[in-house]
Amino acid sequence: MRYRPSTSMTEQRRSVDADRSEHIIATLRQARDTQRPVTISAGGSKRHLAGRDCEYDALDVSGHRGIVDYQPQELVITARAGTPLIEINASLQAHKQMLSFEPPLFEGRATLGGTLACNLSGPARPWGGSIRDMVLGVQLINGKCERLNFGGTVMKNVAGFDVSRLQAGALGTLGVLCEVSLKVLPQPETSLTLCYAMTAAEAVQCMNVRAGEAKPLSGAFWLDGHLHLRLSGAASAVHSTAAQWGGEILPDSEALWAGLREMTLSFFAGEAPLWRFSVKSSAPVTTDFGPLLIDWGGAQRWVRGAHSRAQVQQAAARGHVTLFRGGNRSAEVRSPLNAVEQALQQRLKHAFDPDGILNPGRLYSWL
């Protein structure tokens, strides 16, 4: 990200855009000197999601925002970590491009950095990739207060270890993200949604079978006795597939997918703990766990209810479970790791943040 072409920056720089990285470095230096850890935040949309609740001195990076470079023909956008995703989406929209991982926008509060740190991707994830898959490069400040660049703005780069993708899901514990470069993709010409009445077990079978066909599938979720399949791509392909597959074509289905992406469907409402299962797409359905939503073609399953860690872990088989929202967030919220794994993750954390000042305890209590 040392390369800044001057010609093709078409977007008007916004007055709120600012490079606050020096301020971030200064704050971190102070944190390091005083041995007082920081809690990194920007839009605050995920403060009580995905990780454990940890409150230290706030490091607010929301002011470090703005699109730094967007080159539609290179399929690459680079923006500061505090940039709201809606701003990025608006720029991409103007060139009929998109973030293929369909991230939640959380009422406009979701930022690029937070989305990468939480590795949050929406319904298109199995087909459009995750934010982790689309990251080409990052600039971050590690726990030694060093500004580092990894990856870049090109599609392929195998020089050095892939530190950029390592940030996905690290919840800011390895570095404060400053800039992120992402691969973007063209928007599909058209989309439509097919709906079928069936049980969860039938839906899992059907999702997997359909995903094995070379058709323009871009979403597959089951809720309340109905499977929804979304097709996106060339109009000719979408319509002929819909004709072949049958099912009821849902009109105005955009709001439904947005509700799934933004977690505003009634399934997500209320205070009951929300568990996220990340499992093999064809894994058998566990029915005795209360309300269930199956997304990502079977690979991501949401469950509501006050279950114990042992109960959910057993149900996850070879996958893993996160207490995504609610419940006891001072206990562990992620699947346990064995001693060898723990030691390795701790050594890796130490390699980036030897003094443990960056979001300590957010991912695991021991990390």
Add this chain to the structure above:
Amino acid sequence: MIEPLSTKAQRELLRRLRQCLGADSVIGEPESQRPFECDALTLYRDLPLAVVLPNSVAQVQQVLRICHQYAVPIVARGAGTGLCAGAMPHPDGILLAMSKLDRILEIDPLARTARVEPGVSNLSISEAAACYGLYYGPDPSSQIACTIGGNVAENSGGVHCLKYGLTVHNILSLNILTVAGEALTIGSMGLDSPGYDLLALLTGSEGLLGIVTEITVRLLPAPELAQVVMGGFASVSAAGDAVAAVIAAGIIPAGLEMMDRLAIQAAEDFAHAGYPRDAAAILLCEVDGSREEVAQHSAEVARLFNSMGASSLTISADENQRALLWKGRKSAFPAVGRLAPDYYCMDGTIPRGQISYVLNEIYRMSRLCGLRVANVFHAGDGNLHPLILFDASNPQDVIKAQQLGADILELSVRVGGCITGEHGVGVEKLRQMASQFTLEELTQFEDIKHAFDPSLNLNPGKGVPILKRCQEYRALPAQHQHD
């Protein structure tokens, strides 16, 4: 620095390895080690203390434990098709050949996954999955021979990356052994993992962090149809503009390849694919998917090529013609290889928009040093493979080829790209790491290496320069040029 073992300790080490693997699977004699002295980048060669060929994960684990005890370097090797000397043996260490671990353990057609051992060849996964209408996405040119373990080590790509991604996008889980022989499973059967994304970190780590013993890959549905549109262009800049036009039209081709004049002529002489010999550049654009999508997109690509001034246009009429058009491209390396005693293949990645400038710079540098260069370019993802023609028996030529190669990599970095898109750093590009990264960044790599391999015995001297080691530190250029 790694201390070489005493002669006595060497004998003892070999005896223990023979005891564990059987005498047939430990090669100590230099003449029998020759086939293992280098990978496909033959400029760099060395012989190890021994080559070992374990036939099970348990044996790999025993080898690692023994080597850990003696603190000797371990270099893992798949099929030896690598292009950066990443699998070159260490003179004081053990070369761990993974070729006997070559079983496909399980294919799950419903979940579209395959569980395989690291010595399985890339192509054989697709062959085994074909009966289910599935295949494995990444397809490096060496896919007949190269192993999936090697693909993980290098994060290999191929001609279909822009649409289907690299190795890192197409694997779900790895079983690895640490340098001490501890077993770990990373990734999961789901699409992410609970702690740090070690799957991303291990992929492309060139054997520096662990030894991969099992891989679960994702399989993709085989497209109903694929079609190639070939356009000939009178200049590389016209071809570059046509690439931009395809992307701007919102089409993500399955493959989008460019070849320049010397590469076209060599490939045509070799494969008789029907390439226009008079063109300065050709583009091969493959679209795939459902029949309707392919019909729609290939017509659009043909229209775009025409509007961008294509001097010739061919659309594959059937599978035979499509295969023939690809044959020219896929045999470009051996075809160019017939033009000179040796060739040296570079691997920089550049922003697509810079292709015309970069090629013209390469032509200028080529004229200046008197070595011919043929260029094949994964235009879709900006990955350029200049093939420098030289004669390895002429020491002056070797120096010139290496210098030209280094200059091309520096050029790639200067225009906003990187020194390696898919071949890896290995020994070959260790020096250029300092053009792409600052000292702090290199130190961060070193700290990651330490977290996995504190004794620094996994593939030492490759991938990332270890600054604390004086010899490698001296090998770096004195000045770090960064803004």
